[in-house]
Amino acid sequence: MIYLDNAATTRPDEGAVEAALPYLHEKFFNPSALYGGGVLVHEEVRRAREFLLSCIADKARYELIFTSCGSEADNTAIFSAARRGNAVTSAGEHAAVYQSFTELKNCGVEPRFAPLKGDGSVDGEALLSLVDEKTTLVSLVHVNNETGAVNDIASIAKAVKSKNPRCLFMSDGVQAFGKLLFRLTPEIDLYAISAHKIGGLKGTGALLKRKGVSLSPLIFGGGQEGGFRSGTENVFGILAFAAAAKKKFMTLESEFSRLKTYREQLSSALDKGIFTRISPKDGTPYILTVAAKNLRGEILQRLIEERGVIVGTGSACSSKHPTSRVITACGVTKEYLQGVLRFSFSPATTEEEVIAAAEAANSAARELIARTARS
Amino acid sequence: MEKVIIIRYAEIHLKGKNRGYFERVFSVNLERALKGLKHELHRLSGRYLVACFDESRTEEICERISRVFGVHSYSVGLSTGTSMGELFAAAKEVCPKEGTFKVDTHRADKKYPKTSMQLNAEVGGYLLDQNPALKVDVHAPQHTVFLDIRENGTALVFSAFEAGVGGMPVGTSGKGVLLISGGIDSPVAGYMMAKRGMSVELLHFHSYPYTNDGAKEKVKELARELARFSHSARLTTLNVAHIQEEIHAKCAAELNVTLLRRFMYRLAERFARSIGGQCLITGESLGQVASQTIEGITSSNAVVTLPVLRPLIGFDKDEIITLSRKIGTYETSVLPYEDCCTVFLPEFPAIKPKLSFVEEEEGKLDVARLMEEAMASREVYDLSED
Structure with missing residues (x-):
């Protein structure tokens, strides 16, 4: 089976799973505990936090709050920052932000929604025109x-x-x-990330926050995460997140160019009489x-799956x-609105796979056209 | 003194010589409903008794009993000896502490040394002594304490009747095949027939690859919910995608749904005959959608000889929704899903299809071959094991 729905979730990285296992076995301690095991685990969570933060931000200026997922990070940021006046976002946001x-x-x-361009990026000028002195938050997805x-x-x-x-900017x-x-x-005050999109485990996300920005928690309790997100830390998920990120950032540039080539190969192998490209x-x-x-x-999607390839769609299953x-x-x-397919890749994706995916998509589409024709 | 639940049955008492059969099926259904919960079920004359159960799970047991068709009413009460001391203690336990009340005694044991009137007076007097806030009102009391003196030296003492769901024990009125779509109506139709004692087999048509497995999962969930009443959760599915493709390719577009429904009826009848089913059950309600006009129904009905029961035919949508909420299938029914009928849905479906035109258009299809293909796609799910 060829899996090309990695934007939905991706197979956990083996190294990440390995990194998680000790915290499900001998290192099971609560990081808030004051005895040896707890202190040790607390220190490892601190290191994972520092590492994740350092991947994209200056540690002196930002801090990182672990959450249960990207959606929780988005929600925490939005409901903290948008307290009055208006808040501006785009029409191309993930549901966690849009809803x-x-x-x-x-x-x-x-709420104010800025329109999109044909490729799904925001119309920047239109977004700016929505911002005024009463705007308290602007939120814009980084990658659609x-x-x-x-x-x-x-x-x-x-x-x-x-x-x-005075308004806050989140992404x-x-x-x-x-x-x-x-x-x-x-200028970026808040930034939401998630582990399972990069080979980490589901159930772990984080919100990066510029120091000095004040948040109000969604979850109150024991005061973990500096009081911004109570609840015992998901230690194994956090350690797996750090391990996955480490691998990802080490190979980021080489993967970028490799997958770009595959994306174009796949794009050009699709039947132009049937498919039109939306991605820029x-x-x-x-x-x-x-x-x-x-x-x-x-x-x-179902006919492509019958051919051994899993892809995503652009629509809700309803x-x-x-x-x-x-x-x-x-x-x-x-005429194209209902026919959206999303191919999304991972480090495991090979050239053969993208070519096979294009063939499967072409053949599935031809089959569907033949089966639904009127004589 | 032991906590018991007294169950009275509906309608079975109207039966004559085959009453024993109805009672046996009823008790099997009660046992099925209570499966997994510690209990003993005893048959008394004209009623059943649940005993030896975990008292902390009384509510759960009552909830399950309340879903068994054939239960007219039930009461949580006490089983005790028939000495006056024991009757006093039990009556005190079940009687509320204030308000108006009376005592109502029934003696199955006619040799019991006191008459019903004497027992009413003595137990009533005792309760008055114990609870000064109580007051007797024999005409319109707020509470009634019932004493049921059995022949075996025990008495049942209780004070409240809870209404059961009524109907007839499932399995006493034959077997029908319910065409279940995943919408609001068909589970309610299945419920209505199960209520009259019919065993309901479920048949669902899907249209893979045009419909997804989510739709099938949803129907499985509805089947499980219905099984709480019908005690049978076998679901059979048939794929009608190729039939739809052929209709779409060769026949007048406005008849898409009409022709598909004729296939569904035929397939359902063939399936019913293969499992000993005696009728088809549908959730049709007159005029609700284009295919449920009298002309649409006539067109579908023309292809089968088994009776088609449509328990919702005279119901408004609101009434069906109310029932759906009552039986607990509504929340699942309204989840978004793909109905196979919507896949090749024409812009203007025929509201009053003429049978002659329908038959003429259907003549363009190889009905027998398409039927064989669809029957070969049969999948069966036994959801009771889940």
């Missing part, structure tokens, strides 16, 4: 999880801050962390999103919502 913004209405904050488009968050954050220096970096060469710039060339090399004309992505909110916001035309 939180929708919920802000019930908290007396006006449905199209792979990269938003230039450093420039946009700078422009936002020059328009309103969901779940599809960017460990996959893009990037460091947090001073300058997007993340980890994602290639295409749409098939007048076909449904979900059905294609006849009530057969189209994706984000892909619709990209302005994709009606």
Whole structure:
């Protein structure tokens, strides 16, 4: 089976699993405990925290709060930062941000959504025009999880801050962390990441926070994570996260260029009479999103799976919502809207696999066209 | 003195010579419902008694009993000896401490030395002495303490009747095949027939690859929920994708659903006959959608000879939703899913299909071959083992 839905989740890295195991066996201690085992584990969590932080940020300026997932990191940031006035985001956000913004209405904050360009990146000028003196938060996804488009968050954050220096800028970096060469710039106040997208384990995420930014916790209790996120630390997940990140950052540049070549190979091997490309060339090399004309992505996905290849779709699995909110916001035309397929890669992806995936997609689409033709 | 649950049955008492059969099925169903919970089930004259159970799980036992078709009512009470001391103690235990009350005695043991009236008076007097806040009202009391003097030297003492779900024991009214889609209506239709004692076999049509496994999982969940009442959770699925493709390719678009439903009825009938099923059950409600007009129903009905039971035919959607909530299938039913009927859904389905036109269009298809193919796709899931 060829697995090309790595943007949904990816196979845990063996090294990460190895790193986790001692904390499920002999090092099972609570890091808040004051005896030897607890102190030891606490120290290892501290080192993992420092390492993860150092991957993309200046340790002197930022701190890192472990959460249970990327969505929790997003929610913590949004509901802390957007307290009044308005909050600005894009139409291309992951549901964790988009739905939180929708919920802000019930908290007396006006959510504002900036439109997208055809590739799924935000229309930067339109976003800036939504920012005013009453804006308390701007949130912009770093890499669009449905199209792979990269938003230039450093420039946009700078422009936002020059328009309103008091508002906070956050970014969901779940599809960017460990996959893009990037460091947090001073205008970025909050940044959400997740372990299981880079070979870590599900159940671990983190929020990077510029020092001095005040957050209100979603979870109260024993005061772990500096009081920002109570609850006993997920020690094995945190250690696995650090191990996965270590490997990912060591090979980041070589993987970037390798996967970029594969993405283009896959793209050019797809039947142009059926598929149109949505992902931009300058997007993340980890994602290639295409749409098939007048076909449904979900059905294609199943026929492709019958051919031994697992891919993602751009839509929720529901006849009530057969189209994706984000892909619709990209302005994709009606005949392509339901036919979205997302191929997403990992370090394990090979050239043979992407070629086989293209063949499977072409053949599945041809089969579906033949089966649904009217005579 | 021991805590017991007294179960009274509905309608079975109307039966004549085959009453024993109904009672046996009823007691098997009660045992099935209580499976996994420590208990003993005893048959008394005209009622059943659950005893020797873990008192901390009384509510759970009652909840399960309340779902067994054939239960008219049940009461949680006490089983005790028939000496006055024992009757006094039990009556005090079950009687509320204040309000108006009366004592109502029934003596199955006619040799018992005191009459019902004497027992009412003596036990009532004792309760008044013990609880000064109580007051007797024999016409419209807030509480009634029932004493049931059995022939075996025991008495059942209780004060409240809980309504059962009624109906007939499942398994006493034959076997039907429910066409279950995953929507709101069909589980309710299955419930209605199970309530009248019918064993319900479930048949679901899917349209892989056009519908996904999520839709099938949802139907499995509905089957499990229905099994809480029907005690049978066998689900059979058939794939109708190729039938739909052929209809789509060769026949008038507005008849897509009409023709598909004729295939579904035929397949359901063939399946029913293969398992000894005596009828089909559908969740159709007159006029609810295009295929449920009288013309649509006529068109589907024309291809089968087994009776098609449509217990919801005269129900409004609101009424069906209310029932669905009551039986607990609503929350699952409203989860998003892909109904195979929507895959090749025409923009304007025929609301009043003419049978002659339907038959003419169907003539373009190799019905026998398509039926064989669909029957060969049969998959069976026994969900009771889960």
